[in-house]
Amino acid sequence: MMYSAAQFLSEDDTLEQAQLNKLERICQKLALKPEDHLLEIGTGWGSMAIYAAQHYGCRVTTTTLSREQFAYTEQRLIELGLQERVTLLLTDYRDLTGEYDKLVSIEMIEAVGHRFLPTYFKQCANLLKSNGMMLLQAITIREQRYAQAKRNVDFIQRYIFPGGALPSVAKMLDIVGSDTDMNLLHMEDFGLHYARTLRLWHDNFKHAHGKLAELGYDEHFLRLWEFYLCYCEGGFLERTIGTAQLLLAKPDALREPLLGRFNA
Template identity: 60%
Template sequence: MFRRAVLGRLAKLELGQLTVVDRCGAYEFGQVGTHGLMATINVHDRRFYRDVVLGGGLGAAEAYIRGHWDSPDLTAAMRVLAQNTEVLAGVEQGAARMLRPLRAAANWLRRNTRAGSKRNISAHYDLSNDFFALMLDPTMTYSSGVFPRRESTLEEASLEKYDRICRKLQLSPSDHVIEIGTGWGGFAEHAVKNYGCRITTTTISEEQHAYAERRFREAGIDGRVRLLKQDYRDLSGKYDKLVSIEMIEAVGEKFLPGYFAKCSDLLKPDGMMCLQAITIPDHRYEDYRKSVDFIQR
């Protein structure tokens, strides 16, 4: 039943071709077309189908972690699925929808109060700096980049993103910038070295704080960077510019009004703010806000 439901949904693929291989054979869905998208997934355990039907995209991710399926080119598989989100949305509307209240209740226990935020951030970012260094570029940037050229490296994309933010904020040596969400210190280092501003930056991750502290010291900019280990709600002072790079995702919908109120309070009357955020199509937002995604899990 679960297998039939998943394969039936895949039969509606419109963009790209996906081949599913399980113990019963190989099945092709969709067509390559002019865009050339094609991928294969190998199902090693029939529980994969159950996980997808009952858990939707989150179930598929957890099934991958358990080794129930894999792909010779995971990036290609994700691209095919990403091009067919509307078609695959039907999986999320089935049995998976019935389990949402249970997941939402569990997620409520992890809401982003001061204590909750500390626990949540630690659970993710304090896995170890060495772990994140395995997958991040040399700038240790954990947010979307801006690729100036198709052949640009991830490091070049990160630096271009940082510089674009600096340009948008019109940074100058006279500016004092508050950064909500230090990360591993990439933006602060770039801004201070290239624009001469002063930066106060905060993180509640122990690992990130230790890394950034060492980074600023070794770069010789610790005299122009004030590194805090403080929840954004407890920040004070007035600043010329404010920057927050993909930190808003960790705020939580309930706390968004307070977050923006704090940002406003931290800025001088003529101050400027640059916010980088992960977005979602408007028509999917209402459904998403009631769901629990992989990172929340």
């Protein structure tokens, strides 16, 4: 179960397959190895941590602030017998300590807020070894609209994600360059894949209306979330917002061979 952009490698890909494509691509970009210790900031429902541990054999430490997601992921780890390989924390990323080989953060940065972007990137850099790498997936806003977006409260901030804020690619790279010792190795934008993801979520949501009504969700709730899903799909189709994966590297990682790890 995931609530971030999937990556469709063919027209025939199901939503489930496209989400697995995303996880695999992230692991390839990070060049995960069994001896790596991967830190994940933003556990979600545990899919990234579980995939990395199962398919790449690495140790994973993953942290969340959601008690519901913590409980759900904890149960999944027990069912899969991964408690020894995956450490699950209920901790603010700013309170984390230690050094890790790799770091991943999937669509968590939108909850950080404009003011704390420098803090976020500094902490990520501090948590990586000198040859470490970070893969960040983020929903982004066009640079030309960034200043205006900082001043305004839109539909999503008011009704869906209070306190949420979309960064621009330029703003993130500016902070990475001025506040950390990391460098950009690779960037990929796949916003149109998010539009397709949202369309499939919308289809699934409509098919579940009956079950949702049985659970007590009223017509207002259903219409609000249908509008949200369509609103976001339109934003990605119009390229007002995008989805970026940034591969960032610490100084010593730049000395290692990086080409050929994945299809650019």
